Amino acid sequence: MSEAPGGAGEGSFNPYSRACPSRRFLKFLGxxxxxxxxxxxxxxxxxxxxxxxxxxxxxxxxxxxxxxxxxxxxxxxxxxxxxxxxxxxxxxxxxxxxxxxxxxxxxxxxxxxxxxxxxxxxxxxxxxxxxx
Incomplete structure (x- = not known):
């Protein structure tokens, strides 16, 4: 899982990184x-x-x-x-x-x-x- 700098917590996911689970979730939401x-x-x-x-x-x-x-x-x-x-x-x-x-x-x-x-x-x- 790829996270943005800053560690865990809110805002730590980066949908611009292909390995981030938030990218798949955004696709589902769209x-x-x-x-x-x-x-x-x-x-x-x-x-x-x-x-x-x-x-x-x-x-x-x-x-x-x-x-x-x-x-x-x-x-x-x-x-x-x-x-x-x-x-x-x-x-x-x-x-x-x-x-x-x-x-x-x-x-x-x-x-x-x-x-x-x-x-x-x-x-x-x-x-x-x-x-x-």
């Missing part, structure tokens, strides 16, 4: 499904069942949602609650760390949707200028 699942759980404001999350995140496959929820749980961003009922019931919600991340991602989502027309205009201009 994944579309990760962002949307976190957003869906944040917007719901209460624990959600698998099907409820699936309905909120249009287009996600069952396999991808399963994999994303497992990875989020493993990283401590989502809490999974299994209830001893018949039929079995499982819910998911953001952990405190997941809530903190959701607040950051909400700003990114707002920026993206607020600038989407600018991005589309820039793409069109680029494509015209470059014959695409």
């Amino acid at each position: 994944d579309l499904w990760t962002v949307l699942v976190i957003g869906a759980l944040y917007e719901a404001g209460s624990p959600q069942r698998f099907t409820e999350i699936s309905l909120r995140v249009d287009g996600i496959s069952t396999k991808m949602l399963t994999n994303t929820l497992r990875a989020l749980e493993r990283d401590g961003l989502v809490l999974r609650h299994q209830y001893a009922e018949m039929p079995p019931r499982v819910t998911y919600e953001l952990s405190p760390m997941g809530q903190d991340l959701a607040n950051v991602l909400r700003d990114v989502e707002g920026w993206a949707t607020g600038h989407m027309q600018d991005v589309l205009d820039a793409r069109e201009s680029y494509d015209v200028a470059h014959g695409e």
Whole structure:
């Protein structure tokens, strides 16, 4: 594991170093499904069942949602609650760390949707200028 100068603790990871685990984590955080699942759980404001999350995140496959929820749980961003009922019931919600991340991602989502027309205009201009 590669760490930035200064030793252990907050800020000791360096994503610009290829061996640093924060680089892989940033890649996961930048994944579309990760962002949307976190957003869906944040917007719901209460624990959600698998099907409820699936309905909120249009287009996600069952396999991808399963994999994303497992990875989020493993990283401590989502809490999974299994209830001893018949039929079995499982819910998911953001952990405190997941809530903190959701607040950051909400700003990114707002920026993206607020600038989407600018991005589309820039793409069109680029494509015209470059014959695409």
